Amino acid sequence: MTAAPLFSLFCATWWTGALAVLLGSAALAAAGSLFQRRHREDAAPPLSVIVPVRENSPELAPALASLFSQSYPDFEVIVSAVEEPSPAIENARAVAARYPGISASFITRDPRAAENPKINNLALPIAEARHDLIVVKDANIRLKPERLAEMASLLAGGTGLVASIPVGIEPRNFPAEIECAGMNGYVARFLLAASALGLGFGIGATMLFSRRDFERAGGIAHIARSIGEDHAIAKMLSGIGRKTILSGTVEQIIGRRRISDCWRRQLRWAVCRRCETPLVFHAELAASPLAAALAGAGGANMIGISASSVFLGTIAVWIAADMLLAALKGWPVSWRSPLASLCFIIGFPLLWLQARLASRISWGGASFPIHRPAKMPAFERKT
Numbered sequence: 001m002t003a004a005p006l007f008s009l010f011c012a013t014w015w016t017g018a019l020a021v022l023l024g025s026a027a028l029a030a031a032g033s034l035f036q037r038r039h040r041e042d043a044a045p046p047l048s049v050i051v052p053v054r055e056n057s058p059e060l061a062p063a064l065a066s067l068f069s070q071s072y073p074d075f076e077v078i079v080s081a082v083e084e085p086s087p088a089i090e091n092a093r094a095v096a097a098r099y100p101g102i103s104a105s106f107i108t109r110d111p112r113a114a115e116n117p118k119i120n121n122l123a124l125p126i127a128e129a130r131h132d133l134i135v136v137k138d139a140n141i142r143l144k145p146e147r148l149a150e151m152a153s154l155l156a157g158g159t160g161l162v163a164s165i166p167v168g169i170e171p172r173n174f175p176a177e178i179e180c181a182g183m184n185g186y187v188a189r190f191l192l193a194a195s196a197l198g199l200g201f202g203i204g205a206t207m208l209f210s211r212r213d214f215e216r217a218g219g220i221a222h223i224a225r226s227i228g229e230d231h232a233i234a235k236m237l238s239g240i241g242r243k244t245i246l247s248g249t250v251e252q253i254i255g256r257r258r259i260s261d262c263w264r265r266q267l268r269w270a271v272c273r274r275c276e277t278p279l280v281f282h283a284e285l286a287a288s289p290l291a292a293a294l295a296g297a298g299g300a301n302m303i304g305i306s307a308s309s310v311f312l313g314t315i316a317v318w319i320a321a322d323m324l325l326a327a328l329k330g331w332p333v334s335w336r337s338p339l340a341s342l343c344f345i346i347g348f349p350l351l352w353l354q355a356r357l358a359s360r361i362s363w364g365g366a367s368f369p370i371h372r373p374a375k376m377p378a379f380e381r382k383t
Contacts (some may be wrong), residue, residue, distance in 0.1 A: 248302020
């Protein structure tokens with residue numbers, strides 16, 4: 001066989017594999033978990049819920065209200081900022097005042113414990129929390145009333161971290177629609193598929209873990225140089241024999257966005273994957289829709305369709321799969337959603353390349369270098 005047919009066969013195989021990944025992950029995400037989760041018998045232990053804040057965004061108040069409205073018998077709320085004064089903290093105080101039955105405290109000190117602003121903002125509230133079981137919730141995450149109970153019931157057996165998958169809701173402009181396309185049609189699809197197969201990854205939108213396990217695994221000092229606290233906590237808990245599970249979705253209020261906001265956020269996530277799950281990161285480009293469409297065009301002779309038809313058809317199938325999954329799940333879909341999905345598809349290879357070459361990352365108004373992930377200490381598993 002000459003070089004041209006071999007190249008065509010290679011491209012057609014690549015295209016087929018990428019489409020299989022798309023359709024398989026979409027089907028698994030739509031179907032839900034294939035595994036029965038083990039639930040705790042004492043499913044309502046006391047919780048300390050930490051909400052690190054920085055910007056006083058319009059999404060903060062409704063997200064906090066959903067937390068204070070939880071149908072959970074015993075929990076405290078700790079809202080933390082490293083700035084003083086903090087308009088976000090004042091907004092949080094106003095929301096908390098509407099729920100006098102829920103214990104709430106507020107921290108406005110900078111412990112200077114880590115380069116990463118998010119990790120730095122977790123150090124004091126984790127140390128000062130009244131309860132062993134800690135929930136970390138992003139400031140723009142809206143919870144359904146039973147969400148804390150659902151997560152607490154799953155912290156059983158060898159599970160050390162229960163994480164939730166964020167889904168973008170309430171986009172208020174077109175850049176926010178692009179944000180939803182990346183979050184829902186790409187990130188959430190793969191994470192829901194992983195959850196259906198019983199796999200777990202650290203996701204920072206809403207996480208539940210034991211402070212005893214966290215401190216035993218090394219605490220804040222161990223993750224101080226990490227890019228993402230979620231991946232880092234999952235890996236450090238794995239080092240002491242505690243597994244991570246993904247438990248359902250939570251709603252992330254997107255609101256209004258600028259293109260630069262979307263780009264920085266997706267870039268930060270991509271850099272986290274590059275540092276913490278490099279095999280996944282490098283496989284992403286090969287399985288991305290634009291790469292698959294180009295491969296399909298290169299293998300058009302084997303596929304039996306014209307190159308342009310394969311290219312355009314592949315992109316159309318990707319967008320259609322995203323829209324169908326969103327509709328089945330009740331995620332935001334509008335007449336602008338297909339165009340937003342196309343924008344994300346076109347931008348993804350450039351985003352991936354920038355993430356691959358980046359040596360620094362911006363987060364929360366701070367810029368810090370990207371360090372190699374720390375190796376896990378040689379802990380002995382306790383029974």
